[in-house]
Amino acid sequence: MMITNEPADGDDVLAVDVCVVGAGPVGATLACRLATLGARVAILDHAPLPPMEDPAFDGRAYAIAAVARRLLDDAGVWEHLPQATCPIEEILVTDGRPGEPASPLSLLFGREDADQPFGWMVEARALRVALNAALHTSPGITVLAPDSVQTADRGPQGVRVRTRSGRTVVARLLVAAEGRRSPLRDQAGIRVTRRPYHQSGIVCAIAHERPHDGRALEHFLPGGPFAQLPMAGNEHHPNLSALVWSERTALAQRLYELPPEPFAREVSRRLGKHLGAITPVGQRWIYPLSAQFADRYTDTRLALIGDAAHGIHPIAGQGLNLGFRDVIALSDLVGEAIARGQDAGAAGLLAQYQRRCRPANMLMFVATDMLERLFGNDNPVLRLGRDLGLAGVQRLPGLRRSFVRHAMGL
Structure with missing residues (x-):
C-alpha cells in the first residue's frame, strides 16, 4: 500500500509517525512518551478528552x-x-x-x-486529569476525540486510518490500546486465550x-x-x-x-x-x-499494548504496571528508530517489541494464575x-x- 502525505479526494489528511487508538492510561502515556522522544503522534478515542476535568471522587x-x-x-x-x-x-x-x-x-x-x-x-480521576493535560500540551500530539476508527488499512509501506468524523491519518505504525475487546486485534486475526x-x-x-x-x-x-x-x-x-x-x-x-x-x-x-x-x-x-493473553502482540504495522495484549488477575496488582512496561519497551524502540531516521513500524522493530514484552508478561500471567489457585x-x-x-x-x-x-x- 502506498502512503502519501498529500490529500486525496478532498480528504483532511494528517501525517504522523504513530497512530494510537485508545486514550486510556496506557495508550495516553504511550502518546506522551513518544512525543517526548520526537515522534509525531495522533491519538483517537471515542470519549472527549478535555485538557482538564474535575469529576467527583469515585473511589477508584x-x-x-x-x-x-x-x-x-x-x-x-x-x-x-x-x-x-x-x-x-x-x-x-x-x-x-x-x-x-x-x-x-x-x-x-x-x-x-x-x-x-x-x-x-x-x-483514577487525578491520573485522568494529568493525562488529558499532558496530551493537550505535548508538542507533536494531535488529539482526535471524540472520534473512532471507521477503517484501518495496513500494508508494507504504512497505515491509513479513516475516522468516523472524516479525518484520514497516515502513519508508519498503528497501536491498539483499546482494552480487552480490541477491535483492531480482532481485525488482525490475532487469537486470544481466556481464563475465567x-x-x-x-x-x-x-x-x-x-x-x-x-x-x-x-x-x-x-x-x-x-x-x-x-x-x-x-x-x-x-x-x-x-x-x-x-x-x-x-x-x-x-x-x-x-x-x-x-x-x-x-x-x-x-x-x-x-x-x-x-x-x-x-x-x-x-x-x-x-x-487473557494474545497469541502474538504484533501484525503488519500493528502493535498491541496493555489490555489489548494481556489481562491478568488483580491478585498482585500488576495489571496496569504491565501495560506501562509495554509502553516503555515500544516507545524506546520507536524513539530510537525515529532518531536514526528508520521506519517506526518495520517488522524487525515489532519483532523486538514482542521479544521484550511477551515472555515476561506470560510469566506474570502464569504466576498470578497459580497464586489465585493456591x-x-x-x-x-x-x-x-x-x-x-x-x-x-x-x-x-x-x-x-x-x-x-x-x-x-x-
Missing part, C-alpha cells in the same frame, strides 16, 4: 510501581497530577477467613527490602478512624484476595484507603448491592480492627474477573502449606528483596 485508584512512576515522569504526566499521591511504605501479606483473625504466619515487606516506596497510590475465574472484583474507597501509615494489606481469603491500599487523605476524610476485593460472582454481587452500614460491616470482617471504624466513601464498582480455596492442607511458605519467605531477606525488585520493575 491505581497502584503505580517505581518503574511506572519513572515512565510517567519521563512522559511529562506526573507533573500534571492535581492531587497528592500516597507512597506505599509497607505491604503486609496475610491468610485467613472472613470474621476470623489472620494467620500469625504472615509476610511483611518493609523499607529494609527497598530503598524507596514500593509504589504510589494515585486516584468465576469471580468479580469490588472496587471502592473507605475512610477510617486511624491512619494507615502507608501500609498496604493483601489478605488472602477463600473467596479471593482482599486488598487495602493506602491513599492520600483530603479535607473531608484525612484517612483514606482503596479496596480491591475479589469474591465469587454471586456473593460479590450481593455485597456490592448492600447499603453502606452492612457493607462496612462486611469490610470490617475481612479488614480487621487495626484501622478503627470505617465508612464507605464515593462510588462502588464491580467487574467480572478473568485473565490462595483462592479453603483446603486445610494448602492453607498450612501457603502459611508456612509466607513465614519462610519472611525469614529470607534476599528472597524478599528479589520479589520486591521484580514487582517494582527494577
Whole structure:
C-alpha cells in the first residue's frame, strides 16, 4: 500500500509517525512518551478528552510501581497530577477467613527490602486529569476525540486510518490500546486465550478512624484476595484507603448491592480492627474477573499494548504496571528508530517489541494464575502449606528483596 502525505479526494489528511487508538492510561502515556522522544503522534478515542476535568471522587485508584512512576515522569504526566499521591511504605501479606483473625504466619515487606516506596497510590480521576493535560500540551500530539476508527488499512509501506468524523491519518505504525475487546486485534486475526475465574472484583474507597501509615494489606481469603491500599487523605476524610476485593460472582454481587452500614460491616470482617471504624466513601464498582493473553502482540504495522495484549488477575496488582512496561519497551524502540531516521513500524522493530514484552508478561500471567489457585480455596492442607511458605519467605531477606525488585520493575 502506498502512503502519501498529500490529500486525496478532498480528504483532511494528517501525517504522523504513530497512530494510537485508545486514550486510556496506557495508550495516553504511550502518546506522551513518544512525543517526548520526537515522534509525531495522533491519538483517537471515542470519549472527549478535555485538557482538564474535575469529576467527583469515585473511589477508584491505581497502584503505580517505581518503574511506572519513572515512565510517567519521563512522559511529562506526573507533573500534571492535581492531587497528592500516597507512597506505599509497607505491604503486609496475610491468610485467613472472613470474621476470623489472620494467620500469625504472615509476610511483611518493609523499607529494609527497598530503598524507596514500593509504589504510589494515585486516584483514577487525578491520573485522568494529568493525562488529558499532558496530551493537550505535548508538542507533536494531535488529539482526535471524540472520534473512532471507521477503517484501518495496513500494508508494507504504512497505515491509513479513516475516522468516523472524516479525518484520514497516515502513519508508519498503528497501536491498539483499546482494552480487552480490541477491535483492531480482532481485525488482525490475532487469537486470544481466556481464563475465567468465576469471580468479580469490588472496587471502592473507605475512610477510617486511624491512619494507615502507608501500609498496604493483601489478605488472602477463600473467596479471593482482599486488598487495602493506602491513599492520600483530603479535607473531608484525612484517612483514606482503596479496596480491591475479589469474591465469587454471586456473593460479590450481593455485597456490592448492600447499603453502606452492612457493607462496612462486611469490610470490617475481612479488614480487621487495626484501622478503627470505617465508612464507605464515593462510588462502588464491580467487574467480572478473568485473565487473557494474545497469541502474538504484533501484525503488519500493528502493535498491541496493555489490555489489548494481556489481562491478568488483580491478585498482585500488576495489571496496569504491565501495560506501562509495554509502553516503555515500544516507545524506546520507536524513539530510537525515529532518531536514526528508520521506519517506526518495520517488522524487525515489532519483532523486538514482542521479544521484550511477551515472555515476561506470560510469566506474570502464569504466576498470578497459580497464586489465585493456591490462595483462592479453603483446603486445610494448602492453607498450612501457603502459611508456612509466607513465614519462610519472611525469614529470607534476599528472597524478599528479589520479589520486591521484580514487582517494582527494577
